[in-house]
Amino acid sequence: MKHPFDSIYSNDERHLDAIADESRDVLVLNTGFDPAGKSAPHPPRQLQLTAASTRLIAKCSRILRTGGWMFVYGTPEELPFWALQLSADASSPLTTGRMVFKYWIALDIEDASANKTLKPSHLGVLMFFKESGDKKNPATPHLNIDAARSPHAYCAACGKTVKDWGGKKHLMNPHGAALSDVWRDLPRRVIRDNLIPEDVIQRLALLTDATRENCLHIIQSGRGIEVTSAGNPAILKHSTPTVAASTDASSPATLELDHIHDGDCVSFLNRVKELHPRGTFDLAFADPPYNLEKKYSAHDDAMADAHYIEWCNSWLAAMADNLKPGGSLLVLNLPKWCLHHVAFLSKRLEFRHWIVWDALSDPRGKIMPAHYGLLWFTKPGAKPVCNYSPMGNRSRKDFVQPPDAPKYCLRASCIKNRKQLSNDEKVELTDVWWDVHRIRHKRDRDAHPCQLPEKLMARIIKLTTRPGDVVFDPFGGAGTTAIAAAKLGRKFVVTEIDSRYAKITREKLEAMKQHADMFGEFVVPRKSIERKRRDVTKRQIESYLQELAAKLKRVPTEDDVTSERPEMLREIDLLYPNRGAAFKRAKIGLAS
Ligand SMILES: C[S@@+](CC[C@H](N)C(=O)[O-])C[C@H]1O[C@@H](n2cnc3c(N)ncnc32)[C@H](O)[C@@H]1O
Known part of the structure; x- marks a missing residue:
């Protein structure tokens, strides 16, 4: 070459x-x-x-x-x-x-x-x-x-595309897969x-x-x-930023385990530090708001960059302070923010990995943004836990297992079939994780805008803790960490500033306790979420625009749609933040 x-x-x-x-x-x-x-x-x-x-x-x-x-x-x-x-x-x-x-x-x-x-x-x-x-x-x-x-990749077992497009199949470009920011x-x-x-x-x-x-x-x-210079916790302590807490802290007299604490995480962590100055958590995991202007009721998700970074540093420092020696801190965020997290944390903790979570997203922007950084740091003073046993070693059931080879898809039906047929090739677990999908179906999510898949949390908890260890999550959301920790026999401590999300988590935990299956394993029964059915779906709008583009041999204009099917414009206004967001999906029609 x-x-x-x-x-x-x-x-x-x-x-x-x-x-x-x-x-x-x-x-x-x-x-x-x-x-x-x-x-x-x-x-x-x-x-x-x-x-x-x-x-x-x-x-x-x-x-x-x-x-x-x-x-x-x-x-x-x-x-x-x-x-x-x-x-x-x-x-x-x-x-x-x-x-x-x-x-x-x-x-x-x-x-x-x-x-x-x-x-x-x-x-x-x-x-x-x-x-x-x-x-x-x-x-x-x-x-x-x-x-x-x-070229699109096809599953070695079932022959369908390796990437499960779910309801977004109409966005597949016939000329091949768009380049993403994870090159595998x-x-x-x-x-x-x-x-x-x-x-x-x-x-x-x-x-x-x-x-x-x-x-x-x-x-x-x-x-x-x-x-x-070497990191020096005594000096670094003074540099812990003091950002005003957005609400009053819950100030427990003792630290209650297996509990969802309402309120601001930084105030809570400061109180935990007073109660247990030598460290409390074996794992502190954070999936913060990403400052993407999402509509949280109790959090401003549109801060100026410098303010957001300062806010992140306040909870990162407090999480690091409350780790036990040997404990793990993992934080999930966009690469843009992870850059700052690495610079801040490497003064305090040992850098282990920048794990790439290839979350298999949809085409958006020039290069498809699929990469979430999952940073893993550990606290010096004891040997950290890493429960992974490589393929050549005798595998322990309670350890994270090597993932299925990437030539297979992640559809549940395909996984079941190929396990039955022993078509089950594995590869070594590395710091690039592609085998966990984001939640793809509405039926699998609660009323929360950015719930993580339980499989991701289960892997993180299994990898970095032992049964009985204490797992902390400052941004509890709909309770993915709490549920995964409870299922794996770990203790959890979670804070959440929005009482509606804390309530969802408590209800799920309660329901889980009452529905242990015949083997004593916890299952969370799903309440189906009532959603209003629309006459026209996004998929129908996008397919229509693509067909129109193929017919006109160009991206259609609003006038084209007005003269053909004016009701579509009304539906676009109801379903999209702006008309451009719908019209840009029409381009795929030109590729076929
Ligand atoms: C990205 S979501 C976490 C989703 C969660 N991992 C899940 O799977 O459901 C971030 C959460 O942090 C909460 N939050 C924002 N600011 C907070 C704060 N200062 N203290 C505690 N929770 C906060 C938000 O209400 C939101 O539910």
Whole structure:
């Protein structure tokens, strides 16, 4: 495979300085990570970019054209520091535009066969876009998405698509699957150096129409990151941010276990710390609001970025404070926020993994956003629990089991059939999890906007705790953590600020106690949620728009719909936030 870009080492400063301002469309930067040390857990430590790396970033921002792309390749532990420096570089006098974080591409590429515990297989590529400095004249990002489509994959057992499209099958593009921000189709390999693999660079070139003339591949000479000091809990305590609690804390006189506590999590955690200064939780897991302007009744989900990060730091610090030595802290969030969480937490705790939850989402945006970061940190002072036994070892029933091979789909009927036929190939569990779907059917969810699947919580709890251990969740929602913990024989402590969600959880727990099945296993009976049936569904609207697009050979306009079926516009207004959201679904009709 021929390398599409010229390569240059970062310490060749004369060469770099000679490159004209804004003269390259695409830059690919290799960070100088240590391939041997990248999977070892490190003690809490303060990391920062070296002075040479900071200079290099300023130079890259200078030579990249406005509207151009910059890719940065490295390890999940170190890339966040590159990302934060790139974002901060907006104020550099050398740059005309502003570097904007767009995606964290998770590469699932490392060979994961010979490891004792959870093996890192994930390396990252940051994707930054150079936005114009002139707000009135924004740059338009270009990506050649069609060149980078891959054929749809079909299940080796049932022959249906590996991805279960559920009720969204009409959004499947006949030319192949849209590229997502988790790349799992590349061959695995043993990573021995810190150079971006050729097949990855080829795909980046396809995606950006890169040529030898308009691109540059820069290799960081030496290490890109340095440790400035060891993490010091005594000092760090003073840096615990004090963000005012949004409601009064529940202030229990004793800590009640197996309990849903109403109120603000930070106030609650501060009180727990007073009651049990040596640490209480074996696992603290958080699935916070993602600041996506969702309509929570007791939480503002549209904070300014800096305020959101400060708020997150307040509960992250309090969770870390209340962990037992050896305890695990896991936090689920969008990659954009995970960057900040890694930088904040690695001073206090040991970084273990940036687990990628490939949540199999629907096509939206240029690159399909499927990647949720699940960060795993542990508290020093005792050996952390990691209940995974690799395929070659004798498997323990109470451990997390190796997942089914990715060549199979996740449909329940297919799983059942293939287990009966012993068509049941397994692969090693790594830090890329693709085998857990988000909840796909309304019948499986409660009245909560972002409920997690129980299978995800069960895996996290099983992996990081033992029976009888205490699991904490500050953002209880509809109670997924509490239910999974109770089923697995762990104690739970949950806070939830919205009393309606706390009530849903209590009712489910109560119902569960009364419905232990004949083997003593808990089951939660589902109350079917009453939903108003509509005359026209979203699927019918989108199929209609796609057929119209195929007939007209272009995306239809509102006038086209008004003259054909005016009632559809009324339905669109009722079901979509705006008309554009429905009309953009029509494009698939042009692909067939
Ligand atoms: C993303 S949802 C969690 C969903 C949950 N994992 C589930 O599976 O149902 C976040 C939850 O945090 C709650 N919340 C927001 N701010 C809070 C706070 N300060 N303290 C406690 N709960 C809070 C919201 O009401 C919401 O239910």
